[in-house]
Amino acid sequence: MENKRQRIVIVGGGFGGIELAKKLRNKEVDVTILDKHNYHTFQPLLYQVATGGLEADSIAFPIRKIFKGQKNLKFRVTEVKKVIPEENKLLTTIGAIHYDHLVIATGSTSNFFGQDEIQQNAMPMKSIPEALNLRSLILQNLEQSLITSEPTTKAELLNFVVVGGGPTGVETAGALAELKRHVLKNDYSEINIDQVNIYLIEGSPELLGPMSVQAQQKSQQFLEEMGVLVYTNARVKSYNGKTIELLDGRNISSATVIWSAGVKGVILDGLNPECTVRGNRLKVDRINKVECYQNIYAVGDVAAMITDETPNGHPGVAPAAIQQGTLLAKNLLNIIEGKPTENFKYFDKGSMATVGRNRAVVDIGKIRFQGIFAWFTWMFVHLMTLVGFRNKLIVFVNWVWSYFSYDRGTRLIIRPFIKGEKWKAINSLQTEESPQVGKTESPKV
Ligand SMILES: Cc1cc2nc3c(=O)[nH]c(=O)nc-3n(C[C@H](O)[C@H](O)[C@H](O)COP(=O)(O)OP(=O)(O)OC[C@H]3O[C@@H](n4cnc5c(N)ncnc54)[C@H](O)[C@@H]3O)c2cc1C
Structure with a gap:
């Protein structure tokens, strides 16, 4: 047989x-x-790509290279x-x-929970193309604010809203706060820093829901110290691309809403x-x-x-x-x-989240710690889990450089921000009507 x-x-x-x-x-x-994609994505660091802290290439790794020499395996994009x-x-x-x-x-x-208008206008951050698109949007809005004098439009361009107070939301809000404090002050001296606002909106009473009370409280304290406006018990009702409306009646003008409220x-x-x-x-x-x-x-x-x-x-x-x-x-x-x-x-x-320079929260079993040691722990764990020695090295060098220079070095608008149908077309390998789909014979796999 x-x-x-x-x-x-x-x-x-x-x-x-x-x-x-x-x-x-x-x-x-x-x-x-x-x-x-022909690469594996290290999603935990996507927010650093979106905020100009890391190159996209340093958090991606070619799948073919991972399986080099694995004779019983074939990979197809x-x-x-x-x-x-x-x-x-x-x-x-x-x-x-x-x-x-x-x-x-x-x-x-x-997950936009079936809210189509929010889905059309808010920015997701689940893949490298999405993180790069978000980076372009943030930088373009900053540039646009310099040539806008109309107060409402200026507010839209300079208010950045993160929805969802889980680890991704907390880390993104923290990174934006650092961008404001250390980069905008120097590189965008024409922008009045006091007009730049970072909001973090969370539906439940606390940030970092599944973590310890210490981590929840400390992360909020860290963010507020860094100037982030944290709204807890606040749910988003609508977002039309210009104004985000909360269920409690509050409104925020913003052209940049980052959605990390669920998957x-x-x-x-x-x-x-x-x-x-x-x-x-x-x-x-x-x-x-x-x-x-x-x-x-x-x-x-x-x-x-x-x-x-x-x-x-x-x-x-x-x-x-x-x-x-x-x-x-x-x-x-x-x-x-x-x-x-x-x-x-x-x-x-265990779980951990970083808020910014020297500020992170870590829960490992019953052990909880926050602050600089937690920050080093967070960096060590993320460096060790990144795929590929080259990526580890590049990320490490980037972090050391940023630590001493207070800079976020990859603030480039390589491809201008796009949304809607154009975005869909650019991100799909072939269209829905691809003639290849449904072919009965197998390709060589
Ligand atoms: C911004 C962000 C931050 C995060 N931070 C952390 C963190 O700090 N710590 C932590 O532990 N976790 C974190 N996570 C969660 C973690 O990344 C996920 O739990 C993990 O990636 C799940 O692994 P997976 O293998 O299920 O899916 P994924 O890693 O998402 O991989 C799915 C793969 O499937 C491919 N794919 C999907 N559909 C198709 C299709 N139809 N055809 C072909 N290919 C397809 C995708 O291209 C992708 O490569 C974070 C996630 C995000 C988005």
């Missing part, structure tokens, strides 16, 4: 997908990894459009791809909607198998493992995706060899 090697197809070269594929190195399976589970087939922008086992590791995207899973078309739970995530069992299917799995942000201990699933953080990817590799091999599988158990390594 022919001993056919099983083909594992992984959609998504993020933290979960990459770790899973790495763990299958030299195993008796064929692995195909598909991603719409393609966007997966649909799954046809009954045929074990994916429809992609390069044609149909068959699988024996499918792993969905597509991550998450910004939802990126689910592929063709999957049974009954397998999804709140937040657009796929309901998985304790080995990350999507509950409605026998050979489809999900890891990372897109997966929701609902158990008595984790009624909301695991947190949408890199360590959860990495740990799920690691164990799933082992379990897939066990399944193929007819051996018993092992249930997933999340090891919580």
Whole structure:
């Protein structure tokens, strides 16, 4: 009898997908990894790209390079459009791809909770192109403010609003405050610094919801010391591109609203909607198998493992995706060899957020600390988790340079800010009507 090697197809070269594929190195399976980008993105530092602190290249790493020499793996740059589970087939922008086992590791995207007007006008920050687009918008608005004398328009251009007081919102507001304090003062001497305002808007009573009370209070104190106007218990009602209206009746004029108020899973078309739970995530069992299917799995942000201990699933953080990817590799091999599988158990390594120079908050189990030591811890952990020695070195040099020079060196408008249809066109590999989608024969994978 022919001993056919099983083909594992992984959609998504993020933290979960990459770790899973790495763990299958030299195993008796064929692995195909598909991603719409040819690089892996280190999302925790996207806000530094958006605020001119780091080059985009230093937080991205070519996926091909990660798998150099991994003979049982093929990588293709393609966007997966649909799954046809009954045929074990994916429809992609390069044609149909068959699988024996499918792993969905597509991550998450910004959640605007169905508010179309906000989605059209606010800025998401989930990918490198989005972070660069935001950087251009911030810098263009600053430039525009210099040639505008009309007070309302000037206020719109100089008010920066971050919505969502989780780690991303806190870090972004802190970075904008540093840009104001250290860069605008020197490089934009014509701007009256007192007219530049950074707002952070959070719907719940405190920032950094899942962290300790100490971290919540200290992060707010740090931000306020840095001049950020923190509005807690404040919910956004509408945003038309010029004015953000809060439910309590307050209004802020702003042409730059950064949306970090929530995420939802990126689910592929063709999957049974009954397998999804709140937040657009796929309901998985304790080995990350999507509950409605026998050979489809999900890891990372897109997966929701609902158990008595984790009624909301695991947190949408890199360590959860990495740990799920690691164990799933082992379990897939066990399944193929007819051996018993092992249930997933999340090891919580702690949480941290940085607010700015010498200011961060860290919770590790029962240990909590804030301030300069927390800031060094944050930097160390992020440097160590960045992929690639070159990236680590570049980021380290950048941070040391910024620390001593008080500068944010990559304030470049390389491609002017764009939004709407133009943005969609530039960011999709091929259009929805791509003739390749739906081709029945497999490309060479
Ligand atoms: C701004 C920001 C800051 C963050 N900070 C932290 C932090 O400090 N610490 C922390 O632990 N976590 C942080 N996170 C969360 C962390 O980045 C995610 O939890 C983690 O990336 C999830 O990994 P993943 O593998 O599930 O998905 P991702 O890393 O998002 O990867 C998904 C991949 O799938 C690809 N993809 C999606 N759809 C398709 C498709 N249809 N076809 C082909 N490819 C597709 C994408 O291109 C992407 O490469 C942050 C996230 C953001 C956005």
